[in-house]
Amino acid sequence: MARKQNNLIEQIIDWDNLMEAHRLARRGKRDRREVAAFETNLWEELGALQMELLWGTYAPGRYRSFVVYEPKRREILAAPYRDRVAQHAICNICGSIWDRSMIFDNYACRVGKGTHVGADRVEKWLRGMVASGDTWVLKMDVSKYFFSIRHDLAKAVIRDRIRCTATLRVLDAIIDSTADPCDPDPVGIPVGNLTSQWIANLVGNRIDQWAKRDLRLRRYARYMDDMVVLVRTKEEALDLRQAFDDKLASMGMRFSKASVLPASRGVNFLGYRIWPHKRLLRKDSVRRMKRRMREMEWQYARGLIDPADVRQRIASWVAHARHADSETIRRRVLGSVVFKRLVKDD
Numbered sequence: 001m002a003r004k005q006n007n008l009i010e011q012i013i014d015w016d017n018l019m020e021a022h023r024l025a026r027r028g029k030r031d032r033r034e035v036a037a038f039e040t041n042l043w044e045e046l047g048a049l050q051m052e053l054l055w056g057t058y059a060p061g062r063y064r065s066f067v068v069y070e071p072k073r074r075e076i077l078a079a080p081y082r083d084r085v086a087q088h089a090i091c092n093i094c095g096s097i098w099d100r101s102m103i104f105d106n107y108a109c110r111v112g113k114g115t116h117v118g119a120d121r122v123e124k125w126l127r128g129m130v131a132s133g134d135t136w137v138l139k140m141d142v143s144k145y146f147f148s149i150r151h152d153l154a155k156a157v158i159r160d161r162i163r164c165t166a167t168l169r170v171l172d173a174i175i176d177s178t179a180d181p182c183d184p185d186p187v188g189i190p191v192g193n194l195t196s197q198w199i200a201n202l203v204g205n206r207i208d209q210w211a212k213r214d215l216r217l218r219r220y221a222r223y224m225d226d227m228v229v230l231v232r233t234k235e236e237a238l239d240l241r242q243a244f245d246d247k248l249a250s251m252g253m254r255f256s257k258a259s260v261l262p263a264s265r266g267v268n269f270l271g272y273r274i275w276p277h278k279r280l281l282r283k284d285s286v287r288r289m290k291r292r293m294r295e296m297e298w299q300y301a302r303g304l305i306d307p308a309d310v311r312q313r314i315a316s317w318v319a320h321a322r323h324a325d326s327e328t329i330r331r332r333v334l335g336s337v338v339f340k341r342l343v344k345d346d
Helices: 015-025 033-040 042-055 081-099 115-130 151-158 165-178 194-213 234-250 283-301 307-321 327-334
Strands: 064-068 074-078 136-142 220-223 226-231 255-262 267-269 272-274 279-281
Touching (some): 015 081, 033 042, 042 081, 081 165, 081 194, 115 226, 115 267, 115 272, 151 165, 151 194, 194 220, 194 234, 226 234, 279 283, 283 327, 307 327
Antiparallel strands (some): 064 074, 136 255, 220 226
C-alpha cells in the first residue's frame, strides 16, 4: 500500500505557494472586480487566508451560480476568489501526490495527458488489434458524474494518499460547502471547483484500479466520466458492461450511455470519431462550432466582442480540429460567416 502523506499544511500555507496560487487563480480574470479588490490588499488577504488554513478556522464563502450550455446544460457554482486561491494552494501541493496514484491511461486534468494524447493512444490500440482480428468497443459515459459523487466517497478518496489532519479538515470543509445541513447523506460536488476536478478524478481512479487489477483490462482508458475498453468479442464486451454497471451502482452512480459496437463503426471518444487509420471530428463538435461562429458573427457586428476574442476562440477550435482529418470541414465552418461591424446611420 502506498505511503500516506502527512504534514502538508506547512507546504500549503507557505508564502511562496500562496503567491503562486494567487497568480494561478487570477489568470484570465485580472479585469474582474473581486480580483482587483483582493490584489489591492494582497498581503492582508493572503495573511488572513494563511492563518485560517493553519488554525482550522477556514470556511468557504458563498458560491455564485450560473448555467452553461456547451457541450450540454450544466450548472456551475463559482467560488469566491479567495476560495479559488485556497484551492490552488492545496492542489499545488496535493496534486502531484494524487497524480502518482493514477493509472497511465487516465487522461483527464493531468500534466502530459489530455484529449489529444488519449486519442492517439486509442488509435494506436485500434491499429494493433484490428490488424490481428475482430475488435469490439465498449464505450461508457456516467450520468451527471459530479452531481452523483457522494460526500462520504469524496472524503474517502482524498484520504487514500493523505493523512495530514489540517489539510483534510480544509478539504472536508470544501466538500461540505454545498451540503444541506439537514441531509444525512449529501451528494454532489461543484463542477467549478479545482478541488472537485481532482476529487472526481480520484473517484474515477477507484474504477480504474478495479478495471486494471481485478478485471485485468489491457486496453482501457478514461477521461473523467468517459471510459472506453477494447476487447476481442461482443460477448466479452457485454459481460464487461454489466460488470461496470454493477461497480458504478455500488458507488451510487449509473450510466448515461453504454454502447457495444464493432471497431469498424469507430470509437467516439475525446471529441473525435477514431478508426485505426483516420480520425474525424464528432458531428456534435462541428454543430457546436457552427452555432458558435454564428453567435460570434452577431456579437462582433454589434461591437460586443473584439477581434482578439474572435481569434482566440477560433484558434482553440482549430487546434482541436487539426488533430483530425478535418481540412475540408474546417474550411467549410470557418468560411460560413463574415465578421463585419454594423455601420450606424448618423
